[in-house]
Amino acid sequence: xxxxxxxxxxxxxxxxxxxxxxxxxxxxxxxxxxxxxxxxxxxxxxxxxxxxxxxxxxxxxxxxxxxxxxxxxxxxxxxxxxxxxxxxxxxxxxxxxxxxxxxxxxxxxxxxxxxxxxxxxxxxxxxxxxxxxxxxxxxxxxxxxxxxxxxxxxxxxxxxxxxxxxxxxxxxxxxxxxxxxxxxxxxxxxxxxxxxxxxxxxxxxxxxxxxxxxxxxxxxxxxxxxxxxxxxxxxxxxxxxxxxxxxxxxxxxxxxxxxx
Amino acid sequence: xxxxxxxxxxxxxxxxxxxxxxxxxxxxxxxxxxxxxxxxxxxxxxxxxxxxxxxxxxxxxxxxxxxxxxxxxxxxxxxxxxxxxxxxxxxxxxxxxxxxxxxxxxxxxxxxxxxxxxxxxxxxxxxxxxxxxxxxxxxxxxxxxxxxxxxxxxxxxxxxxxxxxxxxxxxxxxxxxxxxxxxxxxxxxxxxxxxxxxxxxxxxxxxxxxxxxxxxxxxxxxxxxxxxxxxxxx
Amino acid sequence: xxxxxxxxxxxxxxxxxxxxxxxxxxxxxxxxxxxxxxxxxxxxxxxxxxxxxxxxxxxxxxxxxxxxxxxxxxxxxxxxxxxxxxxxxxxxxxxxxxxxxxxxxxxxxxxxxxxxxxxxxxxxxxxxxxxxxxxxxxxxxxxxxxxxxxxxxxxxxxxxxxxxxxxxxxxxxxxxxxxxxxxxxxxxxxxxxxxxxxxxxxxxxxxxxxxxxxxxxxxxxxxxxxxxxxxxxxxxxxxxxxxxxxxxxxxxxxxxxxxxxxxxxxxxxxxxxxxxxxxxxxxxxxxxxxxxxxxxxxxxxxxxxxxxxxxxxxxxxxxxxxxxxxxxxxxxxxxxxxxxxxxxxxxxxxxxxxxxxxxxxxxxxxxxxxxxxxxxxxxxxxxxxxxxxxxxxxxxxxxxxxxxxxxxxxxxxxxx
Numbered sequence: 001x002x003x004x005x006x007x008x009x010x011x012x013x014x015x016x017x018x019x020x021x022x023x024x025x026x027x028x029x030x031x032x033x034x035x036x037x038x039x040x041x042x043x044x045x046x047x048x049x050x051x052x053x054x055x056x057x058x059x060x061x062x063x064x065x066x067x068x069x070x071x072x073x074x075x076x077x078x079x080x081x082x083x084x085x086x087x088x089x090x091x092x093x094x095x096x097x098x099x100x101x102x103x104x105x106x107x108x109x110x111x112x113x114x115x116x117x118x119x120x121x122x123x124x125x126x127x128x129x130x131x132x133x134x135x136x137x138x139x140x141x142x143x144x145x146x147x148x149x150x151x152x153x154x155x156x157x158x159x160x161x162x163x164x165x166x167x168x169x170x171x172x173x174x175x176x177x178x179x180x181x182x183x184x185x186x187x188x189x190x191x192x193x194x195x196x197x198x199x200x201x202x203x204x205x206x207x208x209x210x211x212x213x214x215x216x217x218x219x220x221x222x223x224x225x226x227x228x229x230x231x232x233x234x235x236x237x238x239x240x241x242x243x244x245x246x247x248x249x250x251x252x253x254x255x256x257x258x259x260x
Numbered sequence: 261x262x263x264x265x266x267x268x269x270x271x272x273x274x275x276x277x278x279x280x281x282x283x284x285x286x287x288x289x290x291x292x293x294x295x296x297x298x299x300x301x302x303x304x305x306x307x308x309x310x311x312x313x314x315x316x317x318x319x320x321x322x323x324x325x326x327x328x329x330x331x332x333x334x335x336x337x338x339x340x341x342x343x344x345x346x347x348x349x350x351x352x353x354x355x356x357x358x359x360x361x362x363x364x365x366x367x368x369x370x371x372x373x374x375x376x377x378x379x380x381x382x383x384x385x386x387x388x389x390x391x392x393x394x395x396x397x398x399x400x401x402x403x404x405x406x407x408x409x410x411x412x413x414x415x416x417x418x419x420x421x422x423x424x425x426x427x428x429x430x431x432x433x434x435x436x437x438x439x440x441x442x443x444x445x446x447x448x449x450x451x452x453x454x455x456x457x458x459x460x461x462x463x464x465x466x467x468x469x470x471x472x473x474x475x476x477x478x479x480x481x482x483x484x485x486x487x488x489x490x491x492x493x494x
Numbered sequence: 495x496x497x498x499x500x501x502x503x504x505x506x507x508x509x510x511x512x513x514x515x516x517x518x519x520x521x522x523x524x525x526x527x528x529x530x531x532x533x534x535x536x537x538x539x540x541x542x543x544x545x546x547x548x549x550x551x552x553x554x555x556x557x558x559x560x561x562x563x564x565x566x567x568x569x570x571x572x573x574x575x576x577x578x579x580x581x582x583x584x585x586x587x588x589x590x591x592x593x594x595x596x597x598x599x600x601x602x603x604x605x606x607x608x609x610x611x612x613x614x615x616x617x618x619x620x621x622x623x624x625x626x627x628x629x630x631x632x633x634x635x636x637x638x639x640x641x642x643x644x645x646x647x648x649x650x651x652x653x654x655x656x657x658x659x660x661x662x663x664x665x666x667x668x669x670x671x672x673x674x675x676x677x678x679x680x681x682x683x684x685x686x687x688x689x690x691x692x693x694x695x696x697x698x699x700x701x702x703x704x705x706x707x708x709x710x711x712x713x714x715x716x717x718x719x720x721x722x723x724x725x726x727x728x729x730x731x732x733x734x735x736x737x738x739x740x741x742x743x744x745x746x747x748x749x750x751x752x753x754x755x756x757x758x759x760x761x762x763x764x765x766x767x768x769x770x771x772x773x774x775x776x777x778x779x780x781x782x783x784x785x786x787x788x789x790x791x792x793x794x795x796x797x798x799x800x801x802x803x804x805x806x807x808x809x810x811x812x813x814x815x816x817x818x819x820x821x822x823x824x825x826x827x828x829x830x831x832x833x834x835x836x837x838x839x840x841x842x843x844x845x846x847x848x849x850x851x852x853x854x855x856x857x858x859x860x861x862x863x864x865x866x867x868x869x870x871x872x873x874x875x876x877x878x879x880x881x882x883x884x885x886x887x888x889x890x891x892x893x894x895x896x897x898x899x900x901x902x903x904x905x906x907x908x909x910x
Binding site for chain 2: 077
């Protein structure tokens with residue numbers, strides 16, 4: 001599997017897109033720091049971007065790479081390699097390469113700016129961790145979609161829809177249902193609904209760092225326990241890990257049954 | 261070597277294979293023939309494990325291949341359409357496949373034979389269809405595998421290369437290998453095939469030697485024999 | 495210069511001797527475990543007005559000791575007064591009494607009486623300083639007294655519930671008291687003032703108290719300056735008071751449901767200046783307050799920097815910094831009679847083309863989402879979601895729910 005991972009990784013590493021992605025984050029980092037001249041403010045802006053952008057890039061890249069590497073996949077399928085190994089290797093190759101672009105692209109400007117010595121290092125670290133998780137999750141989701149759809153255009157469409165749904169529409173429905181069912185106890189529903197969307201989940205992980213003061217303002221006992229103790233972070237992380245495994249597992253499952 | 265039992269495959273509404281039973285015991289060249297869409301490629305891909313049958317079983321050696329992968333060490337496969345990652349160079353592709361299989365290979369001889377030396381540092385995306393097919397052939401024949409599966413190996417080849425290919429197949433056959441081949445060039449079949457499997461609408465219409473088919477249809481050559489079969493079918 | 499001092503020195507020395515001669519009539523009574531006097535009651539009974547009672551290291555039983563003449567109590571290092579959990583420890587009931595350097599422990603607790611480590615009633619010119627008060631019900635309970643000094647005391651308890659704990663420093667009907675440099679923690683209210691006038695609370699550190707770090711009720715013309723309020727139920731509550739000056743204080747991490755850095759309720763004519771509010775759930779909550787000026791304050795990383803509830807008129811918010819707060823300003827109505835002008839808003843994304851240091855586009859600090867959260871608190875979990883950004887943006891473009899005129903017309907481009 002390491003071999004497949006390596007080849008996918010190198011394949012991507014020499015494609016123009018990884019560099020564009022890397023340069024984009026590099027530029028973003030520098031511009032944010034230049035405009036804000038304040039680490040903490042730059043990190044808050046960055047958070048909004050990461051939460052929305054890494055899933056989108058992960059989705060688009062996943063679909064794009066998967067369709068364009070079909071030849072490679074078919075070539076490998078005829079070789080004495082396990083199917084699971086091929087797909088897992090490719091998946092990890094894409095996700096790792098994207099994550100590295102993210103880590104290096106943002107890491108370099110922020111390190112130059114002295115994030116290491118600042119108190120913001122934990123917030124920044126959390127941001128990168130969330131971004132990495134989202135990359136892995138959305139690459140896996142998009143491979144699922146491309147495995148299910150032979151038609152490139154359709155697959156691409158579904159992938160973008162999925163992103164749009166989880167990034168925006170889900171929260172809209174979520175908010176409206178909270179407002180409509182205002183009279184009922186909503187603690188548990190709220191937490192559950194946030195767990196079901198990986199974007200919300202990583203947003204909460206970052207909220208726990210940046211907005212803990214506001215989160216503690218809410219009265220519900222379940223909420224207070226979740227946010228007031230380390231439990232929130234632990235549970236969010238655990239669920240995020242589960243979120244990473246489920247699409248990867250389903251990807252292997254679909255790939256195992258698919259005809260090439 | 262290969263044994264299939266009650267093999268059925270459906271793509272959506274289309275029944276591609278229905279109750280296929282055949283056995284390949286001996287070494288030699290077996291040609292899988294049939295009109296377009298008769299399921300030739302599907303059978304080959306099932307043997308390779310790339311397509312998964314709805315029902316039935318495939319044994320390779322004496323074990324079922326379902327869910328297995330190690331048996332592919334003994335198969336060299338030449339796919340119908342030579343599609344490779346575009347941004348790899350020829351040399352890199354060959355090295356990569358060698359690396360992945362981790363088996364000894366003798367590609368140099370083949371590269372010389374097909375005159376690929378000057379293309380080794382070119383990206384696959386920039387190669388012509390014929391050149392790519394040559395690369396395809398190199399990748400298939402460079403390992404010493406007891407079974408070769410060749411899906412339309414002649415596509416896009418120039419006459420000289422075609423001759424080289426035929427020689428190559430003869431040579432492997434002499435080594436005692438089994439070669440499964442599909443092609444639309446009947447002269448090639450007459451020339452090299454020891455046995456043919458004729459598929460029609462997802463079923464095996466005929467399995468035997470070329471002579472037996474000619475005799476059965478009362479024709480003098482394979483081309484006409486097959487044409488007759490198809491006409492009768494209409 | 496040197497010459498001048500040389501001349502002046504002699505009269506100064508002379509004056510000192512003169513004063514000493516007068517004072518020497520007052521004597522010092524030393525109390526220690528092996529001394530002739532080993533007991534506080536005897537010492538207090540023997541003391542003449544203006545005598546000093548000096549406690550050497552050791553623990554002395556002290557239950558309801560009444561000081562009815564002007565005396566000075568001084569504790570050497572390790573001197574402790576033990577209330578034996580029976581009631582008050584010391585009662586200051588006369589003028590010009592001073593209590594210093596003592597460690598007071600085991601004051602009584604009661605649900606019917608407000609027992610205190612030091613109780614002061616109708617006293618003037620009292621001084622309570624450098625004492626350590628351990629686990630009292632009330633620490634210092636000062637009633638109807640004036641012109642006093644309470645400084646550099648440490649008062650702490652381990653209170654968990656509001657109803658069985660008292661306040662650290664409790665002033666009732668007092669005037670001209672200076673409370674400074676005290677550290678108070680683990681009590682109900684750190685410092686509590688009711689009907690207190692012309693007093694100053696300065697440089698105290700009030701933290702980890704269950705209710706408020708500092709609590710004003712019906713007190714006018716007071717100041718609190720340079721104090722730190724950290725991790726209390728709420729930082730400071732100022733209620734039903736007028737002419738209060740709040741300056742240069744630090745409000746940190748007052749976290750929790752209905753937890754405020756500063757709570758203002760029915761306040762008139764106050765000044766809130768140069769304070770820092772860091773990581774409080776609600777930095778400033780104001781209700782029914784009028785003519786309050788908020789100038790040069792710094793709000794960073796609070797849940798809500800300013801939450802305005804009904805009936806607040808002609809307040810001015812100017813030259814404040816708002817940085818990284820989840821919500822900068824939150825209103826519960828569409829009414830606004832307050833002025834926001836020339837503040838620095840971290841969330842401002844306008845520009846300054848004419849380079850006058852003022853943003854060219856007005857800033858709207860109230861976000862639609864803050865209304866949604868007011869109505870349905872659970873929605874706070876959607877903070878910073880793209881969807882929320884979108885609805886905030888559309889509200890910004892055409893305000894429907896937020897007060898139309900609530901804008902900062904000249905937001906500062908740089909932090910103050």
